[in-house]
Amino acid sequence: MVDFTIVAANVVPGTGAILNQGTAGEAITAGQPVALDPTTSKYVKADNDNATVALRRPAGICVVGANTNGPLIFQSAGEIALGTTLTPGVPVFVSATAGGICPQADLTTGKTVQMLGLCKTAAILSMDINPLGITI
Template sequence: MADLTITAANVVPGAGSVIEAGTAGETLAAGKAVYKAAATRKWMLADSNSATAEARRATGIALNGAALNQPVSVLKGGDITIGATLTAGTDYYLSDTPGGICPRADVGSGEYVCLLGLAKTTAVLTVDIQFPNVAL
């Protein structure tokens, strides 16, 4: 398998999801895994094999596209229609492609494990981010 192919226009938060508004620190697309940079307080693409420790820990999923310094909404927990086809019951992780989301089988050696959530259905991901700070 590979990273999810996400249709940005189909990314929709579920009722009761935890959402935070902020500012993009780079160009972001809806459905990409992101983290908030401590120095700038801006949202950036997360990456499981980044040389920067902070970038290896996703803290949300972008709900809209945004260019540098534009507003962005980020889902931090709860259900999200991710705009891709999921396998119900499968766990999904941050990938080694900046912002990418992949199934567990695609997390490779040297990558840091960052669980993003579990597929509730073939369209809905229940986001509950867990980061043990452990590399495979």
């Protein structure tokens, strides 16, 4: 399988959404998972095989796109429409592609397990970030 193709314009916070703010350390698109860079205190695209462990740990999913050094709004819990087709009951994870979201099947040797949540419906992800930090 491959990363989900997310339509940024269709990313919408849902029931129980917890929204957070920060500063983007790079251009980030709605629907991309973000991590806090401890060096700059800015948010960047999460990546499950980044050399910097902190950048593997998701803080949430961007809900409003941001430019470098611009204001970032991201969701850390609750339901979110991701603008892609999901499979109910299936967990989704931070991808090895910076800012990508993938199904469990894409977690291969050398990748770090960083769960974002479970698919509630074909359109809604129930966010439950669980940065296990286990490398396969």
